Amino acid sequence: MTQPVVQLDGQTLTLAALMQVARGGARCAVPEAARARMRESRAVVDVLVTGERPHYGITSGEKVARTRLQVEHMEPGGKVAYGITTGFGELARVKIAPEDVETLQRNLLLSHACGQGDPIPTDAVRAMLALRANALATGFSGVREEVVDLLVALLNERVHPVVYTQGSLGASGDLVPLAHAALVLIGEGEAEVDGQVLPAREALGRRGLKPVTLKAKEGLALINGTQFMSAHLALAVADGWNLVRHAELAAAMSLEALMGSERPMDPRIHAARPHRGQRETAAAVHALVSESGIMESHANCDRVQDAYTLRCIPQVLGAVRDVLYHAENVLQVEFNSATDNPLIFPGGDVLSGGNFHGEPLALLAAYLGPALAEVANFSERRVARLVDPHLSEGLPAFLTPRSGLNSGYMIPQYVAAGLVMENRILAHPAAVDSIPTSANQEDHVSNGAVGAVMVTRILRNAERAVALELLIAAQALDFRAPLVAGRGTRLAHAALRARIPALREDRYLKPEMDAATALLREGVLVEAVESTVSAPEVQADLDTV
Numbered sequence: 001m002t003q004p005v006v007q008l009d010g011q012t013l014t015l016a017a018l019m020q021v022a023r024g025g026a027r028c029a030v031p032e033a034a035r036a037r038m039r040e041s042r043a044v045v046d047v048l049v050t051g052e053r054p055h056y057g058i059t060s061g062e063k064v065a066r067t068r069l070q071v072e073h074m075e076p077g078g079k080v081a082y083g084i085t086t087g088f089g090e091l092a093r094v095k096i097a098p099e100d101v102e103t104l105q106r107n108l109l110l111s112h113a114c115g116q117g118d119p120i121p122t123d124a125v126r127a128m129l130a131l132r133a134n135a136l137a138t139g140f141s142g143v144r145e146e147v148v149d150l151l152v153a154l155l156n157e158r159v160h161p162v163v164y165t166q167g168s169l170g171a172s173g174d175l176v177p178l179a180h181a182a183l184v185l186i187g188e189g190e191a192e193v194d195g196q197v198l199p200a201r202e203a204l205g206r207r208g209l210k211p212v213t214l215k216a217k218e219g220l221a222l223i224n225g226t227q228f229m230s231a232h233l234a235l236a237v238a239d240g241w242n243l244v245r246h247a248e249l250a251a252a253m254s255l256e257a258l259m260g261s262e263r264p265m266d267p268r269i270h271a272a273r274p275h276r277g278q279r280e281t282a283a284a285v286h287a288l289v290s291e292s293g294i295m296e297s298h299a300n301c302d303r304v305q306d307a308y309t310l311r312c313i314p315q316v317l318g319a320v321r322d323v324l325y326h327a328e329n330v331l332q333v334e335f336n337s338a339t340d341n342p343l344i345f346p347g348g349d350v351l352s353g354g355n356f357h358g359e360p361l362a363l364l365a366a367y368l369g370p371a372l373a374e375v376a377n378f379s380e381r382r383v384a385r386l387v388d389p390h391l392s393e394g395l396p397a398f399l400t401p402r403s404g405l406n407s408g409y410m411i412p413q414y415v416a417a418g419l420v421m422e423n424r425i426l427a428h429p430a431a432v433d434s435i436p437t438s439a440n441q442e443d444h445v446s447n448g449a450v451g452a453v454m455v456t457r458i459l460r461n462a463e464r465a466v467a468l469e470l471l472i473a474a475q476a477l478d479f480r481a482p483l484v485a486g487r488g489t490r491l492a493h494a495a496l497r498a499r500i501p502a503l504r505e506d507r508y509l510k511p512e513m514d515a516a517t518a519l520l521r522e523g524v525l526v527e528a529v530e531s532t533v534s535a536p537e538v539q540a541d542l543d544t545v
Contacts (some may be wrong), residue, residue, distance in 0.1 A: 037139025105219030115164025170358030170448030277321030288488030362448030
C-alpha cells in the first residue's frame with residue numbers, strides 16, 4: 001500500500017503525521033496555499049533589501065505595500081530590519097550593505113554550527129527537518145520556496161544532516177543544531193546517505209541535489225526556531241504512549257502474580273474522580289485481567305486492601321496518560337507556529353519579537369520528564385515486591401526454584417533501582433537554570449534543549465525498567481500455574497515466552513534483558529494483546545458508568 005504524502009502546510013501537522021516522516025519514511029510536500037504565503041512574505045524582504053518591487057510569482061492577491069513597511073530609517077534611503085539588513089544578537093546595531101547580505105547569511109550558518117557531543121539519531125534529524133520546513137511554510141519567515149523545497153528534498157531523498165546533541169540553549173531558537181542541519185543546504189557540513197557520512201556537497205550530489213545560495217533573512221530563518229526541542233519531545237511523547245501501555249500491561253501481570261484484587265479497577269471508583277487518563281488506565285487493566293483464574297482463586301480472601309503500587313495503578317499511570325495528552329496539545333501548537341524573528345505579516349509589517357524562546361517546551365520537558373520517571377519508579381517497586389519472599393504472596397525468593405544456589409532475578413531488581421536513581425537526577429527541571437549570552441542581549445535562556453535531551457534519557461531508562469518488570473512478572477506468573485492468567489496478560493506472557501524462556505537456573509541474563517526492552521520498543525507485547533482484547537471492550541468498560 002502506498003504511504004500517503006505528508007503535507008507541510010504550516011497549519012495542520014500532527015504528531016502522528018510527524019512520526020510517519022521521522023520513522024516511517026513518509027514523503028513530504030508543500031501545498032500551493034503555503035507557497036502563496038511564502039511568496040508574499042518573501043516579497044517584503046526583497047523590498048527591504050533592494051528597495052524594488054519583486055517581479056516573480058506575486059499574484060494580485062499577494063500585495064506588498066511599501067508604504068506599510070514598519071521599519072525605521074537608519075540613514076537617508078536605507079531601512080533597517082533585524083537580521084535582514086543588520087547583524088545578529090548584540091551585533092544588531094551593525095548595518096549590513098546590500099552587497100554583503102548573502103555573505104551574512106552564509107557566515108551565520110558557518111559561525112553557529114558549533115555542536116558538541118554525539119550525533120542525534122536519524123529519526124530526530126528527520127523530525128527536525130520536517131518541523132522546520134513546516135514552520136517556514138506558515139508564511140511569516142520571508143524565505144524563498146526553493147529553500148523549503150530543498151529541506152523537503154533532504155527528507156524525501158533521505159539525505160540526513162549530521163546534527164549534534166549539545167550546544168543549544170533553547171533561547172534564541174535551537175541555533176547550533178539547526179545551523180548544522182541548514183549547513184547542508186549550502187553544501188557545507190556533513191550528511192548521512194545510505195549509511196555513509198559524507199561531506200554535504202557529495203551527499204547532495206548522490207541524490208542529484210544542488211546547494212542553494214541563501215538570500216537575505218534565509219539563514220536566520222533556518223536556525224531561529226525550536227525544532228531541536230520539538231523533535232526530541234515529539235519522539236519522547238510518541239514513545240511515552242508506547243511506554244505507558246506496556247507499563248499498564250506489566251502492572252496487570254504483576255497485579256495477578258502478587259495475588260492482587262481487580263476491585264480497584266471498578267469503573268465506579270474512577271467515575272467518582274473522572275480524570276481521563278485514570279479512567280482509561282483502569283479500563284485497560286480491567287480488560288487485561290478479565291477471566292483471570294488467578295484472581296478468581298483468591299476472590300474471597302480476607303485481605304482488605306493491596307499495596308499502593310497495585311491498588312493505585314489507575315491513579316498513577318492514568319496521571320501519566322494525562323501528561324502525554326497535555327504534551328501532545330502543546331506540541332501541536334508548536335509544530336504549526338512561526339518561531340523565528342523577525343516575523344513578516346501580510347501588508348508588509350515586520351515585527352521583532354521572541355517566538356524563538358523555548359520556554360513553552362522547556363516547561364513541558366520539566367513536566368514530561370518527571371512523569372516518565374514516575375513510570376519507572378512505580379514499576380521498580382512492584383519488581384521489588386515480586387522478588388521479595390516477605391511480600392510476594394508465596395513466590396520463591398528472587399523467583400528461582402533453588403534460591404541460594406541460584407540468585408535468580410536478584411540483580412535485575414538492583415538494575416531497575418539504578419535506573420530509577422539515575423532518573424531522579426535527570427528529572428531535575430532544566431528550565432529553572434539560565435545563563436545570559438550574546439553580551440547580555442540574550443539575558444534569559446530556557447535551557448529547553450538540555451531538558452528535551454534529559455527527557456529522552458529518562459524515557460530510555462524507564463523503558464528498560466518496565467521491560468524488567470515484564471520479564472520478572474512473566475517469571476512470577478509461571479509459578480502461579482496451573483492457574484490461568486487473564487485474557488490479556490496470558491497473551492503477553494506467551495508472546496514474551498516465545499522469545500525469552502523461563503529462568504530455571506542462573507544464566508547470562510543481559511541478552512534476555514535487552515530482548516525484553518526490544519519487545520517493549522517494538523510494541524510486540526501490546527500488539528499481541530490488542531489482537532484479542534480490543535479497544536471497544538476497553539471503551540465499553542469506560543462507558544459502564
